[in-house]
Amino acid sequence: xxxxxxxxxxxxxxxxxxxxxxxxxxxxxxxxxxxxxxxxxxxxxxxxxxxxxxxxxxxxxxxxxxxxxxxxxxxxxxxxxxxxxxxxxxxxxxxxxxxxxxxxxxxxxxxxxxxxxxxxxxxxxxxxxxxxxxxxxxxxxxxxxxxxxxxxxxxxxxxxxxxxxxxxxxxxxxxxxxxxxxxxxxxxxxxxxxxxxxxxxxxxxxxxxxxxxxxxxxxxxxxxxxxxxxxxxxxxxxxxxxxx
Amino acid sequence: xxxxxxxxxxxxxxxxxxxxxxxxxxxxxxxxxxxxxxxxxxxxxxxxxxxxxxxxxxxxxxxxxxxxxxxxxxxxxxxxxxxxxxxxxxxxxxxxxxxxxxxxxxxxxxxxxxxxxxxxxxxxxxxxxxxxxxxxxxxxxxxxxxxxxxxxxxxxxxxxxxxxxxxxxxxxxxxxxxxxxxxxxxxxxxxxxxxxxxxxxxxxxxxxxxxxxxxxxxxxxxxxxxxxxxxxxxxxxxxxxxxxxxxxxxxxxxxxxxxxxxxxxxxxxxxxxxx
Numbered sequence: 001x002x003x004x005x006x007x008x009x010x011x012x013x014x015x016x017x018x019x020x021x022x023x024x025x026x027x028x029x030x031x032x033x034x035x036x037x038x039x040x041x042x043x044x045x046x047x048x049x050x051x052x053x054x055x056x057x058x059x060x061x062x063x064x065x066x067x068x069x070x071x072x073x074x075x076x077x078x079x080x081x082x083x084x085x086x087x088x089x090x091x092x093x094x095x096x097x098x099x100x101x102x103x104x105x106x107x108x109x110x111x112x113x114x115x116x117x118x119x120x121x122x123x124x125x126x127x128x129x130x131x132x133x134x135x136x137x138x139x140x141x142x143x144x145x146x147x148x149x150x151x152x153x154x155x156x157x158x159x160x161x162x163x164x165x166x167x168x169x170x171x172x173x174x175x176x177x178x179x180x181x182x183x184x185x186x187x188x189x190x191x192x193x194x195x196x197x198x199x200x201x202x203x204x205x206x207x208x209x210x211x212x213x214x215x216x217x218x219x220x221x222x223x224x225x226x227x228x229x230x231x232x233x234x235x236x237x238x239x240x241x242x243x244x
Numbered sequence: 245x246x247x248x249x250x251x252x253x254x255x256x257x258x259x260x261x262x263x264x265x266x267x268x269x270x271x272x273x274x275x276x277x278x279x280x281x282x283x284x285x286x287x288x289x290x291x292x293x294x295x296x297x298x299x300x301x302x303x304x305x306x307x308x309x310x311x312x313x314x315x316x317x318x319x320x321x322x323x324x325x326x327x328x329x330x331x332x333x334x335x336x337x338x339x340x341x342x343x344x345x346x347x348x349x350x351x352x353x354x355x356x357x358x359x360x361x362x363x364x365x366x367x368x369x370x371x372x373x374x375x376x377x378x379x380x381x382x383x384x385x386x387x388x389x390x391x392x393x394x395x396x397x398x399x400x401x402x403x404x405x406x407x408x409x410x411x412x413x414x415x416x417x418x419x420x421x422x423x424x425x426x427x428x429x430x431x432x433x434x435x436x437x438x439x440x441x442x443x444x445x446x447x448x449x450x451x452x453x454x455x456x457x458x459x460x461x462x463x464x465x466x467x468x469x470x471x472x473x474x475x476x477x478x479x480x481x482x483x484x485x486x487x488x489x490x491x492x493x494x495x496x497x498x499x500x501x502x503x504x505x506x507x508x509x510x511x512x513x514x515x516x517x518x519x
Contacts, residue, residue: 027287092329092342093329093342093503093508094340095340096479096493096501097460097482097483097492097500098340098500099501101288102287102288104285120502121503125343213425214488216488217491218492
């Protein structure tokens, strides 16, 4: 009898445990809204309608043959039009595990890396080359575009990381301080400090947590005031030292 | 059900779980039943019960030799051969960066300049797309496992992150993955930089090899509760490219996504059948 009771209690425990584990917790509306906010792209106005039409017609992403704009058509674009094209379309594929899975309470976190720009697509070699070869113009165009609504989309942030746009640090900080919402701008600042081996950042606890030997690309720190202020201060210090 | 019957059912379930993955040559049979899949708190793959019918799943990933038989029999041209846009990896690239190589396809997974598969016929086929995997399956009279079927077979009765528990360090015994801190320099810590011959590492308790690492394995189906996107395929289990710092998908719960025509040298598949 005691044995039956023991197994009965065990089964009851298992049952209760399973019920608790299977409970599906929907992310809060705030978290979902912030997840969407992070995916925002900034659309350059330079011949946007023309380029968008080209992308839709000639470079339809569900067609296996037309992912890449034909060389002749691409070369016919002006530099600003190329910039628009690159900011709204990736010509190459992203690998299977590239996408950062959504998580709970995203708005309370500062991640070590930026989210994907184009989901299962990414920039091709020629697109990346254009951005790096024209980095001064690219930064000027970005500032012109982003100033209209004080948003720096994930496409612009990723491009700034790619071209090592450290000259834009004051602008990024200024944009962040207008709304104090886009934690990915703080991520961008950290990536710039990391990629430039800025010693005070490299030796910090934040670096160890986000980019250290045991870190993972999905890692984050809490988006509290202390962390935010520290990132902004370090980034500005880095910028000022870099200027000298 | 009284306590006595409950006890009997519990013991029966335990005994069944120990023996129910029957070995039939190159396939393992998974019986019809109710299994736990997913991970608590995971938004793309929440912890839940899944009811499935009995199915068979291949013990190993499909090899170059098996894929060659399909090509020889059908003359099929893969996506990479037609579009010349396979994505390859060479040490020195930043995290998550791949290079497009017009010469790469399944016979030359990392481009012609890096050699072919002549001496790697027992490695998993790679540089193929989801579309190519489907074509193989149609020819071979099999199918891809569904996301749930893959996970159930991978888990082998476990509900932990890995089929042995939650200790990631044991991965060395079971999988070909990337141990370098980044991908700027080559890493062959486990003996292989790219793919390894299938079944080079220890199997899971049901006899499946390489469920983690070696190549990402294409599956059928959509994410739980999400609408179907005809241009996206899902693949699971991580690959030789995946490290604990980047990707980290060599586990039982993560699910990736990729364009159905994308061909990477870390993508492959295993197959399933319903009878």
